[in-house]
Amino acid sequence: MTNEQHSTPPALPDVGSLVRDRWNGRIGVVMDRVSGRVALRPQGGGVEWFALPEDLEAVALSEGLSEPVREANARSRGGRR
Numbered sequence: 507m508t509n510e511q512h513s514t515p516p517a518l519p520d521v522g523s524l525v526r527d528r529w530n531g532r533i534g535v536v537m538d539r540v541s542g543r544v545a546l547r548p549q550g551g552g553v554e555w556f557a558l559p560e561d562l563e564a565v566a567l568s569e570g571l572s573e574p575v576r577e578a579n580a581r582s583r584g585g586r587r
Contacts, residue, residue: 515522515542516559516560516562518542518559519539519544519564521537522536523536524549525557525565526562526563527546527555527557527561528561529557532548532555532556533548535563537554540556542558544558544559544562550577
């Protein structure tokens with residue numbers, strides 16, 4: 507057996523945690539954990555999306571606070587970031 511066969515799956519973050527989805531760069535709040543995937547929602551509300559636990563990283567609260575401001579600014583510019 508190889509080490510890959512003994513590796514443990516990544517831990518699922520706690521509901522309410524603030525994380526970054528490295529796959530798409532978005533920051534979200536963990537809403538649920540379903541079948542090994544994690545349901546995320548933007549901090550200010552919006553449409554949930556699913557991510558794999560290995561694509562997630564914890565985010566500092568100060569970093570997360572700036573995400574809703576960036577999203578509001580993008581909306582005011584017609585969606586451009």
